[in-house]
Amino acid sequence: MSISVAIIGAGFAGIGTAIRLQDKGITDFVIFERDTRVGGTWRDNTYPGAACDIPSRLYSYSFAPNPDWSHTYSGSDEILAYIDSMVESSGVASHIRFEHTVTGLRYDEETGEWTITFDSGREPVRARSVVVASGPLANASFPDIRGIEEYAGHKIHSARWDHDYDFTDKKVAVVGTGASAVQIVPELVKTAKSVKVFQRTPGWVLPRVNLSITESTKERYRKTPLTQRLARSAWFWGHESVALGVVWNTPLTRVVEAVSKLHLRSQVSDPWLRRQLTPDFAAGCKRLLMTSDYYPALQKDNCKLVTWPIAQLSTNGIRTVEGIEHQADVIVFATGFEVSKAGTPIPITGIDGRDLAAEWSKGAYAYRSVAVSGYPNLYFTFGPNSGPGHSSALVYMEAQIDYITDAISLVTENAWKSLEVRSDAQASYNEDIQAKLTGTTWNSGCQSWYLTEDGFNATMFPGFATQYVNQLRQVDLQDFRISVRQKALEESVAG
Structure with missing residues (x-):
């Protein structure tokens, strides 16, 4: 079987790519999805309280507006329904092949x-x-903690939630205090006998005001789409301004920290608990947490914050370094995903047998985050250094998708054999990116999933969303090598 375009993954990125290919008249494509349904991250994350911390109006594609969001910040069920609606309305469902787990990619230089x-x-x-659209948040795993196999109780990962498990009157341990944990803990305290939250590092927490969207507002968006575009634009520029206090360590960073501390003080009266919940790094160095429910949940009678480091898991629970064993019927690991900062999610072999995993072993890199020299006609969505610290991932992803489909269109329309980014263009781009990253909060000294063990930042984009989007407005062909198929070349010469 030979096709024009293969898309790996049927999440937001894969479905978006398919829709934009169709918009450009390219229909010879197939989406390969390892699961039995679409949705990616939002198919997998169904834990109690799962929701997006970016406003729904901005956490959606501009080419697929949804006037019917129920709240400012949508839950996972509603986001998954939005993805389903895009599949249905666009007609890309017939292009999806489920239960197709890709195990490798190999480039044939002779055929292109x-x-x-x-x-x-x-x-x-x-x-x-x-198009590798599997995303950075696709592979969940339990953390490497000593004794994890010895634990005799129930283990649940936040991205692989066990909906059959009854938490009623159970002693629950939650490992992690990141974006997933601050949504899970407020739900668990409602039913569990006890909840112990094991914190390694506190995060900067900002309030999340989740308002219901009125029916009259939805109707206005349906009748006058311009009003919805204006609302999206307002959210975009509001978040864009936040970059000045989050991406770079500036006086506005102190403002963000002051708002967070005020939020903490307003919700936590105990000085000692406030001290335990106050970070010692600049706001933005790690992901900001958006919640108005987490601090109240920690102060419930059946909830306790544990700040002693975990030494190991035992048969009955978690043992911390001071020697106390915390017994638990179930341990919830809200520890995130295996983000591909180094190596590749699948083996990828390019020109002359080069191995992308080996080339990325010390940190991933790419040209404008979407293409890599030595790997023609191969594109990544949400690739290296495309992470936003202040805005919606879908703003960045939409720019990538349009750029990628433009590049594919050029290859298809001109019957080119291949389009490969030049190594010098790639090197120049990454030198500039890494130089700019040195002045960001992410590289200011804290440990985060943004960095490799060696401190290389292969994850975030050091700038405004407008800057990221603008660099992907068009395919600059001077930065690429174009290879023409022999038959097309002969026809050109004969003509």
């Missing part, structure tokens, strides 16, 4: 095509262009 292999003995597929 990629060979895609799968598990379960499925026949390989050849494609002119490949």
Whole structure:
């Protein structure tokens, strides 16, 4: 089987890419999805309280507006329904192949095509262009904690929630205090006998005011789409201004910290608990947490914050370094995902047999986060250094998708064999990115999932969303090598 475009993953990025390909008249594409349904991150994250911490109006595609969001910040069920609606309205469902787990990509220099292999003995597929849209938050795993296999109780990962488990009257331990944990804990304290929250590092917490959207507002958006576009624009520029206090350590960073401390003081009266919940790093160095429910939950009679480091898991629970064993019927690991900061999610072999995982072993890099020299016709969504610290990931992702589909269109319309970014253009781009990252909060000294163990930042984009979007407005062909198919070349010469 040979196709024009293969898309790996049927989450936000994969579905968005498929829709934009159709908009450009390209229909010879297939989406390969390892699961049995679409949704990606929002299919997997169904834990109690799961929601987005970016306003719904901004956490959606501009080319697929939804006038019917129920709240300012939507829950996971509503976001998944939005993805389903895009699939249904666009007609891309017929292009999706479920239960196709991609195991490798290999480039054929002679034909200019990629060979895609799968598990379960499925026949390989050849494609002119490949879009790796599996995303950075696709692979969840339990953390590497000593004794984790010895624990005899129930283990649940936030991204693989066990909906059959009854938390009623159970002793629950929650490991982690990041974006997932601050949504889970307020729900668990409602039913569990006890909840112990194990904190390694406190985060900066800002209030989240989640208002209901009135029916009259929804009707206005449906009848006058311009009003919805204006609302989205207002949210965009509001978040864009936050970059001045989050991306860079400026006087406005102190303002963000002051708002967070005021929020903490207003919700936590105990000075000692406030001290335990106050970070010692600049706001923005780690992901900001948006919640108005977490601090009240920690102060419930059945909830306790544990700040002693975890030494190991035991048969009955968690043992902290001071020697106390905290017994638990179930441990919830709100510890996030295996973010691909180094290496690749699948083996990728390019020109002359080069191995992208080896090249990325000390930190991933790419040209404008979407293409890598030596790997023609291969594109990444949410690739290296495309993470926003202040805005919606979908703003960045939409720019990537439009850029990628423009590049694919050029290859298709001109019958080119391949389009490969030049190594010098890639090197120049990344030198500039890494130089700019040195002045950001992310590289200011705290440990976070943004950085590799060596401190290399392969994750975040050091600038405004407008800057990121503008660099992807058009495909600058002077930064690429174009290879023409022999047949097309002969026809050109003959003409």
